[in-house]
Amino acid sequence: LISGNIPFLEVLGRLLGGVAFVLATLVLAFYLTVSRSGVERFIRAVFPANLEDRTIKLYQRTARKIGRWLQAQIFLSLIIGTVVFVGLWLLGVEQALVLGVVAGIFELVPIAGPIFAGGLAILVAAGVSFELALYVLLFFIVVQQLEGQLLVPLVMKKAVGVHPVIVLIALLGGAKIAGLVGMLLAVPAVVLLQEILEDWVVIKKSRADSDL
Numbered sequence: 001l002i003s004g005n006i007p008f009l010e011v012l013g014r015l016l017g018g019v020a021f022v023l024a025t026l027v028l029a030f031y032l033t034v035s036r037s038g039v040e041r042f043i044r045a046v047f048p049a050n051l052e053d054r055t056i057k058l059y060q061r062t063a064r065k066i067g068r069w070l071q072a073q074i075f076l077s078l079i080i081g082t083v084v085f086v087g088l089w090l091l092g093v094e095q096a097l098v099l100g101v102v103a104g105i106f107e108l109v110p111i112a113g114p115i116f117a118g119g120l121a122i123l124v125a126a127g128v129s130f131e132l133a134l135y136v137l138l139f140f141i142v143v144q145q146l147e148g149q150l151l152v153p154l155v156m157k158k159a160v161g162v163h164p165v166i167v168l169i170a171l172l173g174g175a176k177i178a179g180l181v182g183m184l185l186a187v188p189a190v191v192l193l194q195e196i197l198e199d200w201v202v203i204k205k206s207r208a209d210s211d212l
Contacts, residue, residue, distance in 0.1 A: 058199050065160045065191045072159035077107040080147060084117070087139050091132065093125050114144055160191050 047055050081104020088096035099121045106113030118140035126133035156167045167187060174186030 054199065058195055062192050062195045065195070066188050068159040069156070069187055069191065072155050073108060076147075076152065076155055077104045079151065080104055080107045080114070080143070083143060084121070084140075087143070088121060088136065091125075091135055091139065092128075093121065093132065093136060094128070095124060099124065114140075114147070118144070156187055160187060162187070162190055162194060166190060 081100045084103035085096050085100025088099055093099065099117070102120060103114065103117040106117045109116075118137070121140065122133050122136050125136040152171075153167045156162060162170075167190070170186040170190045171183050174182030174189070176182070178185070
């Protein structure tokens with residue numbers, strides 16, 4: 001009995017660890033967006049004088065977009081938590097509010113979090129009837145498809161200005177490289193890369209104009 005519970009406890013431990021990491025990352029993102037003066041002083045102390053202003057502007061643009069990414073993550077959690085609560089309440093599942101809150105929190109952990117929240121809701125529904133559990137399973141499949149294919153890409157594009165296809169590719173690539181951590185950091189990394197590339201394009205254009 002104990003050995004049979006070990007895999008579940010390991011999965012639960014990893015999920016809780018993932019939630020803790022996500023929350024720490026969100027706090028760090030918030031800190032970076034509100035503590036600009038300290039970061040700017042650090043940049044001026046480290047970078048050469050001719051790169052200071054450009055680097056600070058790059059940081060400021062990236063910090064603004066990461067701040068919007070933070071808001072988007074919270075918005076997605078609220079949306080999913082509300083949808084899950086309303087859906088389970090309409091289906092007549094007990095503890096719909098608690099399950100909605102759990103779904104909202106675990107929405108912060110890509111892929112594995114929603115699966116865990118859905119599995120927990122299915123177990124609660126199965127305690128009532130197999131038919132209810134089947135309805136809950138179908139409900140979560142629909143929610144996850146709408147979330148992954150529509151909601152997340154559109155919200156991220158609106159928040160950070162990255163094309164939905166690039167968001168999906170970044171999430172898949174991040175998962176392949178570093179699992180949950182990679183998926184979490186995928187969008188901020190793409191934002192930073194986008195800002196660096198846009199800044200490089202501006203530099204090249206200004207050099208080309210000066211050569212004319």
